[in-house]
Amino acid sequence: MVGERTRSGRDTAAAIVDVRGLTKRYGRVAALQDVSFTVPAGAVTGFLGANGSGKTTTLRILLGLVAPTSGSALIHGRPYREMSDPARTVGAVLEPTAHPARTGLDHLRCLALALGLPRRSRRHAVDEVLGTVELTAAADRPVGAYSLGMRGRLAIACALLGDPELLVLDEPANGLDPEGIRWLRRFLRDWAAQGRSALVSSHVLAEVAQTVDHVVIIDRGRVVLAAEAAAVGAGRVEVRTPQADQLAQLLGGAGVVRTGHDSLRLPYGSAERVGQLCALHGIPLVELHTTGPDLERAFFELTGRAAGGAA
Numbered sequence: 191m192v193g194e195r196t197r198s199g200r201d202t203a204a205a206i207v208d209v210r211g212l213t214k215r216y217g218r219v220a221a222l223q224d225v226s227f228t229v230p231a232g233a234v235t236g237f238l239g240a241n242g243s244g245k246t247t248t249l250r251i252l253l254g255l256v257a258p259t260s261g262s263a264l265i266h267g268r269p270y271r272e273m274s275d276p277a278r279t280v281g282a283v284l285e286p287t288a289h290p291a292r293t294g295l296d297h298l299r300c301l302a303l304a305l306g307l308p309r310r311s312r313r314h315a316v317d318e319v320l321g322t323v324e325l326t327a328a329a330d331r332p333v334g335a336y337s338l339g340m341r342g343r344l345a346i347a348c349a350l351l352g353d354p355e356l357l358v359l360d361e362p363a364n365g366l367d368p369e370g371i372r373w374l375r376r377f378l379r380d381w382a383a384q385g386r387s388a389l390v391s392s393h394v395l396a397e398v399a400q401t402v403d404h405v406v407i408i409d410r411g412r413v414v415l416a417a418e419a420a421a422v423g424a425g426r427v428e429v430r431t432p433q434a435d436q437l438a439q440l441l442g443g444a445g446v447v448r449t450g451h452d453s454l455r456l457p458y459g460s461a462e463r464v465g466q467l468c469a470l471h472g473i474p475l476v477e478l479h480t481t482g483p484d485l486e487r488a489f490f491e492l493t494g495r496a497a498g499g500a501a
C-alpha cells in the first residue's frame with residue numbers, strides 16, 4: 191500500500207490504532223454498533239460526533255477502561271491492557287482531574303512517580319511538559335486557582351509525561367476560550383509535525399476542523415465517515431451558464447455534475463479551465479465560483495445535525 195502524505199509530510203501508511211467491529215451495549219442502549227476505523231501514525235485524527243454519539247465509549251474501550259460487547263480496539267496491534275508500558279505509548283485525557291489544593295507542579299511530580307519514571311529524569315520530564323503547555327509560570331499555584339483552560343493544559347501535560355507516541359484527548363476544547371482553542375490547535379499541529387499521532391474527539395466541529403489530517407465521524411454509535419480531512423471537505427466549483435450542455439461536453443464529462451438546467455458542479459481546482467474554455471468558445475458565464483474545503487457541510491450531511499455542537 192502506498193503511504194499518504196499528511197500536512198506534516200509524514201508517511202502515514204501505518205496505523206497506530208486499529209478499531210475493528212466494536213459494539214457496546216448498555217442494557218438496551220446500543221452505544222456502539224460495529225465501529226471500525228484506523229488512526230494513522232504521524233497525524234491528527236479528529237473523532238467527531240454529536241453528544242451521545244459514542245465517542246467517549248470508544249475512547250474508554252481503547253484505553254481498557256470499559257470492555258466491549260464485541261470487537262476490538264488495538265494500539266500497535268495490542269489491547270491497551272496487554273501493553274507492557276502503555277504510558278510510554280499512549281497519553282490520554284478523558285476527564286481532567288487534579289486535586290484543587292495541590293499545585294500543578296506537585297500534581298505532575300506525583301504522576302511522574304506513579305508512572306515509574308526514573309528518578310534522574312523525573313524532574314526534567316516535569317519541567318519539559320510544563321513548558322510545552324505553557325504553565326511554567328503557574329506551576330506553583332494551586333490547581334483550584336487555575337482557569338478552565340489552564341486545567342485543560344495541565345491535563346495534557348499529564349498525558350505528555352510518559353513521552354508517548356499517541357495522544358488520546360476527549361473533548362479537549364470543551365470550555366476553552368478562543369485563545370485556548372488557538373493554543374490547542376497550535377499544540378496539535380506541532381505534535382503531528384514531530385511525527386507523533388493524536389486522536390482527538392469533539393462535538394464542535396469548528397474547534398478542530400482546521401487542525402485535523404484525518405476525520406472519523408460517528409453518529410448514533412456508527413461510523414459514517416473515515417477519511418482524510420482534505421478529501422472530505424474538498425471544495426467544488428459551481429458554474430452557471432445558459433450553454434451548460436456545451437460546456438459540459440467541452441469539459442469531457444469527468445467529475446462534471448449537472449445541478450440544474452443552467453448549472454454545473456465541477457471538482458475543486460477546475461475554475462481556471464472553465465474560464466479558458468468559455469473564453470475560447472464564446473460561452474457566456476453567469477456565475478463561476480469555488481467553494482473552499484468544507485468539512486462542516488460533510489458533517490452536517492452525514493449526521494443531519496448542525497456542526498455547531500447542539501445535539
Ligand SMILES: Nc1ncnc2c1ncn2[C@@H]1O[C@H](COP(=O)(O)OP(=O)(O)OP(=O)(O)O)[C@@H](O)[C@H]1O
Pocket residue numbers: 216219220221239240241242243244245246247248393
Ligand atoms: N455507563 C453507561 N451506562 C449506560 N449508558 C451509557 C453509559 N455510557 C454511555 N452510555 C450511552 O451510550 C451512548 C454513547 O455515549 P458516549 O458518552 O460514548 O457519547 P459521546 O459521543 O462521548 O457523547 P458526549 O459528547 O456527550 O460525551 C449514549 O446514549 C449514552 O447515554
